[in-house]
Amino acid sequence: MSSNKLVGEDLLKLPNVHYEKNSDYRFEELNEGLFIAGVFDELQRIMKANFSDFEFFIFTNHKKDALPESIHVKSNKRKVLFYFSDESGKDPRPYAKHYFAIFKAYIGDRFNSGNIFPIQIGYVKDVPAFLPVKPIMERTYNVFFRGNLNKNRIDFFRNLAGFKWLLPPQRIFNGELYRKVLLKTQDDFSGKFPDSILMFNSSFKSGFSTEKYGEILSESKIVLCPKGYDMTECFRHFEGMRAGCVIVSERLPNTAFYRGSPIIEIDDWKQGMATVKELLNDPERLKALQAQMIEWWETRCSEQATAKYVHERINSLLDNTHGKSAKD
Template sequence: MVKSNSGNELFQLPNVHYENNSDYKFDDLNEGLFIIRIFAELQSLMHDEFFNYEFFIFSNHQIDSLPESIHFKSNKKKVLFYFSDEFGKDPSPYSNHYFAIFKAYIGDSFDVKNVFPIQIGYVKDVPSFLPVKPISKRKYNIFFRGNLNKNRIDLYRNLSPLKFLIPSKNILHAELYRKILLRLKDDFSKYYVNSIIIFNSSFKSGFSTEKYGKILSESKIVLCPKGYDMTECFRHFEAMRAGCVIISEKLPNTEFYKGSPIIEVDNWKEGLSISKKLLNDPAQLQEIQDKMLVWWENKCSEKATALYVKEKIESILS
């Protein structure tokens, strides 16, 4: 069945449950704090109406795994929040078991009226620093530190002076290839002045989360290459919250990205070129930062996400 009490305050609410067959304990979820804050805002927005719903939280990476709440019987309207699945599975085949489903990493590749994308949040231990520093006061020009996964070889190649000798990911992208590249060079911080650009061998194997958050708060531009399977990654929202200018590969056409100030590029040759031009235009950088902070507050913050959930639920009722 479904856990209704995991020791976390969120699950002291009688109508909020964490699925037994999730891949992680809730307290170990990277996005756990984000989820807790969404529900706090959602309860505040919905008032007593909040308790007319049965909410289920599911965190799972497995291809064939389904939420156990499919079989949960309730007189209340069931709502599923599905996180962590970077394969981007479409939950539409079992959407008839729920009043609504909110799914992270789903992009825009579905066509069911009660299934909605939800933003993926941020790593719980990455701090945010307030007040947000204006661009002109920031120490670092360009920042990226992250895993050299198979999808980030294009970024690596374009940073490397040996790029014409490095095969593309389509020719060679085995684990051995990644290890060779990391041994060859992992630090490209000198590509731009006053910058930090370093590739790691795995997720969260670089700076501590405290230091990572601090550097974000001191960075003008953050590079956001594609994650292991999906373009979306925690870095997008951590950088947005920190007031950084974000350069990213193409993102899904969802409400969290469509019309946003995130600069989307087709490849990293273009991305690095745009970065150089922006560094020579402080006024434009500041303008983008201002828009980024407004976008975070109005579209992607915990309160904005809770309001989005409330409005989607109401759209089904109307």
């Protein structure tokens, strides 16, 4: 596991690591800041002296027309861009020629350009990891979800509600009004399953404190992951994975971080509720899934595993470059 020695300003003191000035946040404000620092900590260790052969740029921006300023930076080193926080998953291909490689969160498998790669989105820096991971059958809570009732979670809400057939159809309200109507109707569905916590907030991070949230994750058997505000991917996937929870999620992108993973993917939340019931009646499957989830986090999605993924993609581009040079 990563030691996370590089945090905040320490990472940005490295002479070849730069934080884009037109990012939406200061680096220390980033939800994924600790994860990014951990990846670079591991990347330095893996790449050794070769780390200094590259110029790394970190960009975090939500704005539709925002571009990283490093497009215009001239360098005798190979430029690599890490682009986080853009939940709309904008296409980076128009400026790919300005970089040796681009690693961008939230793009899934949609942009198949030779030097563009998806990267996982990490976890919220203030959500603690409780180690060692507690065995699943010793945990306090059966099922856990607490999060924002965004526009993509209406089906999730309706399938938690025992009275869903009494709810007015969504088509008669605009999205924001319907969301408010639902929250006024009920926001706590913890009784859906025994010994569970299932609650909605009105906005992101407005429920439990991050410390309390991390503690409950570590005590939960199954974590439900409905779609985020724009994309299916959300921090909860990786926080739950790191905590050794069994994850039930809507369909995820076909990337190295999800393809073949033990995350249970469902088409809708009617199927999701039935899946949860089956899991709660099958302790042996829960134990097996937890073991697989812990291994997946460590070998595919942790800071160490993500740094290895980045290194392998960079090496693949170097091999292609060297191959072309040899032919020329």
